[in-house]
C-alpha cells in the first residue's frame with residue numbers, strides 16, 4: 116500500500132532544513148576567510164550538485180517502488196481474468212516482466228524461476244526439465260517449435276499439462292516488441308468435451324448396434340413418426356417396396372408412400388379402384404394389431420402386423436411366409452390328391468367301394484332327415500368271366516373302363532354317384548329318387564350299353580355285353596343300417612340274373 120504523503124515528505128524537508136542551516140553556517144565561515152567568496156561559490160556548486168543527485172536518486176527509487184507497486188497490483192488484478200487465465204509479459208528481449216499468481220500455480224515447480232528478467236527460453240527449458248510440459252517429450256524439436264510460435268504468434272493452441280490438465284495458450288506481440296502470453300485452464304471444458312464425445316460415441320455405437328440388429332432380422336420392419344412420416348425401414352422391408360429407397364422415402368407420409376406404390380401398380384388388386392383402396396387402408400392405419408396374411412408381387416406372401424408405440428410412432432413388421440404358404444398349398448394339393456386317390460377306383464377312374472360306403476352312409480342319414488326316397492342300382496356285367504376267358508384280362512379291363520364310362524354318363528344330377536362296387540359289379544346311388552325314376556335310370560343304363568354293342572361272342576345271353584340290375588329303394592329310417600339297401604338291391608339283382616339276365620328287378624326295403 117502507498118504510504119501517506121505527509122509521512123513520506125517530512126524527513127525530506129527536515130534534512131533539507133538541516134542542510135540549509137549547515138550550508139549557511141559554512142558560507143558564513145568561508146566568507147570570513149581570504150579568497151572566501153570563490154570557495155563559497157565552489158562549495159555552493161558542489162552542494163547544488165549533491166542535492167540534485169540526491170533528488171534524482173530519490174525519484175529513481177520512488178519510480179522503482181512505484182513500478183514494483185504497479186506490477187504487484189497488475190499481477191493481482193490479472194488474477195481475476197476469467198477461466199483461471201494466467202498472464203505473462205515478456206519484453207522485446209524475451210525477458211519476463213510480469214506474471215500473475217495463477218501463472219505460478221499453474222506450473223508450481225517452475226514458479227520459483229518466474230522472476231523478472233528470466234528469458235522465455237530459459238523458463239521453457241526449466242519447465243520441461245521439471246516435467247511440467249509432458250507434451251514436449253523432452254524433444255529439442257518441440258522446444259524450437261514452441262520458441263518459433265512464441266516469436267511469431269499465431270492462432271491459440273492447446274497444450275497438455277501433467278495430471279491430465281489442459282491449457283489454451285494465446286500469444287500477442289505488442290507494438291513495442293514485448294509479448295503477452297495468456298494461458299487459460301480449459302481442463303474442465305476438455306473433460307466435458309471428452310464426456311460429450313464419449314456419450315456421442317456410445318449413442319452412435321448403440322444406434323449402429325440397433326440398426327445392425329434390425330438389418331440382420333429375417334423380418335421386414337419400418338418405423339413412422341407420430342405424424343405418420345417414414346423414419347426408417349430395414350433392407351428386408353426395402354425389398355418389398357423396390358419403387359423407393361430409404362433416402363427417397365424418409366420424411367414422406369404413409370399416404371404419400373402408398374400413392375407411390377399405387378402409381379407403380381401395387382397392390383395389383385387395388386388397380387382401377389385406387390382411391391377407395393387408399394381410403395380403406397388409411398382408415399385401418401395403426402389398428403392392424405393382429406397379423407394378417409398379404410400377397411405381394413412375384414408370388415411373395417407376408418405376415419403383416421403393425422402397432423402404435425406409447426409415444427405415437429407406428430411400427431410395422433412383415434414376415435416372409437412365402438415358403439410356409441407354398442408348403443401349405445403343396446400339402447393341401449397333396450391331401451386333395453390323396454383324398455381323390457383314396458376315393459377313386461384305380462382301373463376305371465370312378466368312385467371306389469370305400470367312397471361309395473361313405474356317401475351311402477351320409478345320404479342315408481340326409482334322406483332320413485328329409486324323408487326322401489333313396490334308390491340304389493346294383494349292376495353286374497353278364498358272363499364277364501367268359502368275356503375275360505375269350506378276350507383276355509387286359510381286354511376285360513378295357514371293357515370294365517368302357518362300362519364305367521357309360522354308367523357315369525347316366526348319372527347327371529347333383530348328389531348322384533356311380534362307383535365300382537367290386538370285380539365286374541357297379542353301383543348307382545340315386546338320392547331323392549323314387550321307384551319309377553330308378554327304373555328309368557336302369558333302363559337308360561341298359562340301353563346305353565346296348566347302343567355300344569361291345570362284342571361278347573361267348574355270352575349265352577346276347578352277342579354283346581349286357582347288364583343285369585338289381586334296384587332297391589326306400590325312405591331310410593335312421594335306426595336301420597344303410598347296408599339293408601345294398602342287401603335289397605343284391606336280392607333284386609339275384610332275381611334279375613335268375614330270370615335270364617339283361618334285365619332289372621326291383622326290391623323295396
Ligand SMILES: Nc1nc2c(ncn2[C@@H]2O[C@H](COP(=O)(O)OP(=O)(O)OP(=O)(O)O)[C@@H](O)[C@H]2O)c(=O)[nH]1
Pocket residue numbers: 462495496497498499500501503507508509510511512515537538539612
Ligand atoms: N379283366 C378283369 N376281370 C375281372 C376284374 N375283376 C373281376 N374280374 C373277373 O370277373 C369275373 C367274374 O366272374 P363271375 O363272378 O363268375 O361272374 P360272371 O362270369 O359275370 O357270371 P354272372 O355274373 O353269373 O353272369 C371273374 O372271371 C373275374 O376274374 C378286373 O378288374 N379285371
